[in-house]
Amino acid sequence: MATQSPFSLLNGLVERAVQAVQPPSWLVHETQQRIVLFLNHVLMQEREAMERLVRQKGRVARVQWRNFNMALVVTPAGLLNLAAEGAQPDLQLEITDSNPLALAQMALRGDKPALRIQGDVQLAADINWLVDNVQWDVEEDMSRIIGDVPAHTLANLGRSIAGAVRQFVGGRMGQGAGASGADRLSQ
Structure with missing residues (x-):
């Protein structure tokens, strides 16, 4: 007799919650600002990371998962800031796995999510280097x-x-x- 995993029930609940809950725009903006502050805090601990990003100043990278997205621009200091509304991205990174529980499991295993990448190859390579080499x-x-x-x-x-x-x-x-x-x- 086959049994159903309790994780599949939890997965269904998480899926429905993510689809049903649409946070207000002010909350999204404030959350994105906090993410940028955290990313910059981590980047400032690694001089080589900032030096790599200085070469990409003014470039915009847009990250998207489902209907959530965030566009970041590289500052002249080698840090990140939220890109202006409607800024044309030089690089688009889309997380292709839509299952939040599967993403959490991958993160716990230390795996990277599957991405669809479009745009500037050098910016993508520098971001990949950051992901592989910079740790909090x-x-x-x-x-x-x-x-x-x-x-x-x-x-x-x-x-x-x-x-x-x-x-x-x-x-x-x-x-x-x-x-x-x-x-x-x-x-």
């Missing part, structure tokens, strides 16, 4: 607020939890789709 140093930021030892302890705890979640998600993804409930229990 959470522990360093926490240490500025709570000190080195507590930040290190919390970071280790976070890494342990993230590893356990990755292992759980990886185990779930690795199980055969045709396995019955009894087969899953015996594994």
Whole structure:
């Protein structure tokens, strides 16, 4: 007897919620502003990243997933800002997987989502380099607020939890789709 995964029910609920909920434009704008601030904070920790972006100043990259999109322009300082409304993008990146739960699972595994890329090849290459080489140093930021030892302890705890979640998600993804409930229990 085949059993249905509880994740498929959750996936259906998430799909319906994403389709039904349309946030107000002010909330979208404020969220995008916070994302830009966070991205710039991370970029400022990596000098080479900013140097790469300086070469792309004035270029606009538009990222889209479903009906959500965000256009970013590269500033002369090698940072990012929201592009002006109606700005023509030099690069368009569209996340092709529309399933939010599948995207979350990919992120937990450390995988990149599938993208449709159109536009400037050099800008795409520089953005890909940023994605591959720039990481947020959470522990360093926490240490500025709570000190080195507590930040290190919390970071280790976070890494342990993230590893356990990755292992759980990886185990779930690795199980055969045709396995019955009894087969899953015996594994």
